[in-house]
Amino acid sequence: AQSVTQLGSHVSVSEGALVLLRCNYSSSVPPYLFWYVQYPNQGLQLLLKYTSAATLVKGINGFEAEFKKSETSFHLTKPSAHMSDAAEYFCAVTTAGNKLTFGGGTRVLVKP
């Protein structure tokens, strides 16, 4: 069984400030972890993924995430928020051959 919890359904940040989105997972076997971004009325775009290589993963648009097995976490960060980062973000987990399980999502609001 696998599950994902995203802490905070809404996050508000000022432009230029740090973005931190939290994701904790549960998996009985080594997981693959993903962060996706969704803009209004669009599908999901992959930001980055962890597949058991380096624990610090760099993605697109300046985002990165760190896999911490001891904390079962995969938090997403970006040093400096941009207005274009306003969107919904989903953390997801899967294991080999399994379906993706999504977290509840975190909506990011960027204030000028």
Next chain:
Amino acid sequence: GAVVSQHPSRVICKSGTSVKIECRSLDFQATTMFWYRQFPKQSLMLMATSNEGSKATYEQGVEKDKFLINHASLTLSTLTVTSAHPEDSSFYICSARDRVEGEAFFGQGTRLTVV
């Protein structure tokens, strides 16, 4: 990255009619495709998993006779919402898993409105 094309992006239909949504993997072969439903301000809910050439596997609570899924080729899966009702109005998203790398790519979504 790989491209998944979902069509149409928006559709409005009358109650009682059927609507077909197509999901195509444009530059890779997808042995497995997934269909999700997303309610406003909520996460994605997996409806069914379809494997090329075999019957779809539906999640608990999803009516297979209501949501017909066909995955006839390695690049195309279709979802048909039969006898649509207003409560079927939602955002539907497909996802295709790359046969080689195993990564899932998402379509642009379809906004279905039943009036």
